[in-house]
Amino acid sequence: MRYWLMKAEPEELGIADLAALPSQTVGWYGVRNYQARNFMRDQMQIGDRVLFYHAGGKQPGVAGIVEVCSGAYPDPTQFDPSSPYYDPKSKPEAPRWQQVDVRFLKQTRYLSLNAMREAPELEGMLLLARGNRLSITPVEPSHWRAVMALLGETA
DNA sequence: GCCAACGTTGGC
DNA sequence: GCCAACGTTGGC
Numbered sequence: 001m002r003y004w005l006m007k008a009e010p011e012e013l014g015i016a017d018l019a020a021l022p023s024q025t026v027g028w029y030g031v032r033n034y035q036a037r038n039f040m041r042d043q044m045q046i047g048d049r050v051l052f053y054h055a056g057g058k059q060p061g062v063a064g065i066v067e068v069c070s071g072a073y074p075d076p077t078q079f080d081p082s083s084p085y086y087d088p089k090s091k092p093e094a095p096r097w098q099q100v101d102v103r104f105l106k107q108t109r110y111l112s113l114n115a116m117r118e119a120p121e122l123e124g125m126l127l128l129a130r131g132n133r134l135s136i137t138p139v140e141p142s143h144w145r146a147v148m149a150l151l152g153e154t155a
Numbered sequence: 156g157c158c159a160a161c162g163t164t165g166g167c
Numbered sequence: 168g169c170c171a172a173c174g175t176t177g178g179c
Contacts, residue, residue: 007177032175033162056177113178131160133176 002048003139004039005062005127006102007055015052015064015107024104025069029077030085031097036136040100041072043138050102051139051147053127061112062147070101108151121146 006028008014018026031037045068052064074095077085090096116122126137139147148154 035162058179060178133161135176 002043002045003050003141003144004044004048004068005051005053005137005139006066007053007135009056010054010063011056014054015066015104018052018064018066018102018104019107021104025101027070027075027101028099029075031075031099031135032085032087033135036134037098039136039138041098044068044072044100046070049105049144051144052102055135059110059112059114061110061114061116062108062151063110064107065105065153066102067105068100069103072098072100075099106153108153111147111150115150116147119146119150121149 013026018024028040031040048068050066050068051062052066054060054063074092075085075097077083078087078090078095078097079092080086081088085097087096113127116125117128122128122143125139125143126132126134127139
Protein backbone atom coordinates (compact mmCIF):
# COMPACT_ATOMS: atom_id res chain seq x y z
CA MET A 1 0.00 0.00 0.00
CA ARG A 2 1.23 3.46 -0.88
CA TYR A 3 0.56 6.86 0.61
CA TRP A 4 -0.36 10.01 -1.26
CA LEU A 5 -1.36 13.62 -0.87
CA MET A 6 -4.04 15.05 -3.13
CA LYS A 7 -4.91 18.71 -3.37
CA ALA A 8 -8.49 19.88 -3.67
CA GLU A 9 -9.99 23.32 -3.84
CA PRO A 10 -12.25 23.39 -0.77
CA GLU A 11 -14.60 25.76 -2.56
CA GLU A 12 -15.12 23.11 -5.20
CA LEU A 13 -14.86 19.95 -3.12
CA GLY A 14 -13.81 20.06 0.53
CA ILE A 15 -13.53 17.16 2.91
CA ALA A 16 -16.93 18.01 4.43
CA ASP A 17 -18.52 17.96 0.98
CA LEU A 18 -17.09 14.53 0.35
CA ALA A 19 -18.31 13.28 3.72
CA ALA A 20 -21.80 14.57 2.90
CA LEU A 21 -22.09 12.73 -0.39
CA PRO A 22 -24.42 9.72 -0.14
CA SER A 23 -21.70 7.37 -1.36
CA GLN A 24 -18.90 9.34 0.32
CA THR A 25 -17.06 8.57 -2.90
CA VAL A 26 -16.03 10.82 -5.72
CA GLY A 27 -14.15 10.59 -8.99
CA TRP A 28 -11.00 12.69 -8.76
CA TYR A 29 -11.73 14.60 -11.94
CA GLY A 30 -9.86 17.57 -13.31
CA VAL A 31 -6.23 16.48 -13.13
CA ARG A 32 -4.52 18.10 -16.13
CA ASN A 33 -0.91 17.44 -15.40
CA TYR A 34 0.88 14.46 -16.88
CA GLN A 35 2.97 13.63 -13.86
CA ALA A 36 -0.06 13.61 -11.59
CA ARG A 37 -1.99 11.55 -14.13
CA ASN A 38 0.81 9.03 -14.33
CA PHE A 39 0.78 8.58 -10.57
CA MET A 40 -2.91 7.67 -10.77
CA ARG A 41 -2.51 5.49 -13.84
CA ASP A 42 0.71 3.68 -12.99
CA GLN A 43 1.14 3.63 -9.25
CA MET A 44 -2.09 4.04 -7.36
CA GLN A 45 -3.80 0.95 -6.09
CA ILE A 46 -7.10 0.32 -4.40
CA GLY A 47 -6.65 0.76 -0.67
CA ASP A 48 -3.89 3.37 -0.90
CA ARG A 49 -4.26 6.03 1.80
CA VAL A 50 -4.45 9.70 0.87
CA LEU A 51 -4.01 12.95 2.75
CA PHE A 52 -6.85 15.20 1.64
CA TYR A 53 -5.37 18.66 1.29
CA HIS A 54 -7.23 21.94 1.04
CA ALA A 55 -5.42 24.22 -1.39
CA GLY A 56 -5.93 27.76 -2.53
CA GLY A 57 -7.64 29.10 0.54
CA LYS A 58 -6.37 31.43 3.22
CA GLN A 59 -5.08 28.58 5.35
CA PRO A 60 -3.99 25.65 3.17
CA GLY A 61 -3.48 22.34 4.91
CA VAL A 62 -4.47 18.73 5.46
CA ALA A 63 -8.11 18.32 6.36
CA GLY A 64 -8.78 14.60 6.24
CA ILE A 65 -7.95 11.11 5.11
CA VAL A 66 -9.43 9.29 2.13
CA GLU A 67 -8.64 6.07 0.33
CA VAL A 68 -8.29 5.10 -3.30
CA CYS A 69 -11.20 2.85 -4.20
CA SER A 70 -10.90 2.32 -7.97
CA GLY A 71 -8.33 1.90 -10.63
CA ALA A 72 -7.69 4.67 -13.14
CA TYR A 73 -10.31 5.29 -15.81
CA PRO A 74 -11.01 8.16 -18.24
CA ASP A 75 -12.01 11.47 -16.67
CA PRO A 76 -15.41 12.30 -18.19
CA THR A 77 -14.98 16.06 -17.82
CA GLN A 78 -12.34 16.09 -20.57
CA PHE A 79 -15.10 15.39 -23.14
CA ASP A 80 -17.63 17.86 -21.75
CA PRO A 81 -17.51 21.19 -23.60
CA SER A 82 -19.35 22.88 -20.75
CA SER A 83 -16.77 21.81 -18.18
CA PRO A 84 -13.83 24.01 -17.21
CA TYR A 85 -11.78 20.83 -17.54
CA TYR A 86 -12.80 20.25 -21.15
CA ASP A 87 -9.88 19.27 -23.38
CA PRO A 88 -10.75 19.58 -27.07
CA LYS A 89 -7.61 17.70 -28.02
CA SER A 90 -8.61 14.57 -26.15
CA LYS A 91 -10.71 12.06 -28.05
CA PRO A 92 -12.92 9.35 -26.53
CA GLU A 93 -11.05 6.70 -28.51
CA ALA A 94 -7.77 7.94 -27.03
CA PRO A 95 -8.50 9.63 -23.71
CA ARG A 96 -5.70 11.79 -22.42
CA TRP A 97 -6.80 12.25 -18.80
CA GLN A 98 -7.61 9.73 -16.13
CA GLN A 99 -9.10 9.75 -12.68
CA VAL A 100 -9.49 7.39 -9.75
CA ASP A 101 -12.31 7.22 -7.23
CA VAL A 102 -11.59 8.12 -3.63
CA ARG A 103 -13.69 7.33 -0.57
CA PHE A 104 -14.01 9.38 2.57
CA LEU A 105 -12.40 7.86 5.62
CA LYS A 106 -12.36 10.70 8.11
CA GLN A 107 -12.17 14.37 8.71
CA THR A 108 -9.20 15.15 10.91
CA ARG A 109 -7.99 18.02 12.96
CA TYR A 110 -6.75 20.70 10.59
CA LEU A 111 -3.01 20.60 9.97
CA SER A 112 -1.92 23.81 8.29
CA LEU A 113 0.83 24.07 5.73
CA ASN A 114 2.59 26.41 8.13
CA ALA A 115 2.57 23.83 10.88
CA MET A 116 3.87 21.24 8.46
CA ARG A 117 6.74 23.50 7.42
CA GLU A 118 7.65 23.93 11.07
CA ALA A 119 7.73 20.20 11.78
CA PRO A 120 11.33 18.96 11.44
CA GLU A 121 10.12 15.38 10.98
CA LEU A 122 8.42 16.42 7.74
CA GLU A 123 11.60 17.74 6.19
CA GLY A 124 11.96 16.47 2.64
CA MET A 125 8.24 15.94 2.10
CA LEU A 126 7.46 16.59 -1.55
CA LEU A 127 4.56 18.87 -0.72
CA LEU A 128 6.98 21.21 1.01
CA ALA A 129 9.56 21.26 -1.78
CA ARG A 130 10.26 24.64 -3.25
CA GLY A 131 8.13 25.43 -6.25
CA ASN A 132 6.06 22.28 -5.94
CA ARG A 133 2.80 22.61 -7.81
CA LEU A 134 1.88 18.99 -8.30
CA SER A 135 -1.68 18.29 -7.25
CA ILE A 136 -0.83 14.68 -6.44
CA THR A 137 2.36 13.72 -4.64
CA PRO A 138 3.56 10.44 -3.12
CA VAL A 139 4.12 10.50 0.64
CA GLU A 140 6.91 8.53 2.29
CA PRO A 141 5.73 6.11 4.98
CA SER A 142 7.86 7.94 7.57
CA HIS A 143 6.22 11.24 6.60
CA TRP A 144 2.81 9.62 6.70
CA ARG A 145 3.43 8.39 10.24
CA ALA A 146 4.68 11.83 11.26
CA VAL A 147 1.58 13.50 9.83
CA MET A 148 -0.64 10.98 11.62
CA ALA A 149 1.12 11.84 14.87
CA LEU A 150 0.64 15.56 14.27
CA LEU A 151 -3.02 14.93 13.54
CA GLY A 152 -3.42 12.90 16.70
CA GLU A 153 -4.46 9.89 14.65
CA THR A 154 -3.45 6.47 15.86
CA ALA A 155 -3.85 4.70 12.54
C1' DG B 156 -4.14 40.48 -6.96
C1' DC B 157 0.81 39.53 -7.26
C1' DC B 158 4.26 36.75 -8.85
C1' DA B 159 7.73 32.79 -8.54
C1' DA B 160 8.11 28.52 -10.28
C1' DC B 161 6.99 25.31 -13.28
C1' DG B 162 4.54 23.13 -17.42
C1' DT B 163 3.02 23.31 -22.25
C1' DT B 164 2.93 24.86 -26.95
C1' DG B 165 4.49 25.71 -31.33
C1' DG B 166 7.63 28.00 -34.67
C1' DC B 167 11.84 27.18 -36.51
C1' DG C 168 15.04 19.18 -30.42
C1' DC C 169 15.55 24.02 -28.88
C1' DC C 170 13.60 27.63 -26.60
C1' DA C 171 10.67 31.89 -26.33
C1' DA C 172 6.19 32.90 -25.29
C1' DC C 173 2.44 31.89 -22.93
C1' DG C 174 -0.51 29.54 -19.37
C1' DT C 175 -1.26 27.66 -14.72
C1' DT C 176 -0.68 26.76 -9.88
C1' DG C 177 -1.02 28.14 -5.47
C1' DG C 178 1.16 30.50 -1.46
C1' DC C 179 1.37 34.91 0.17
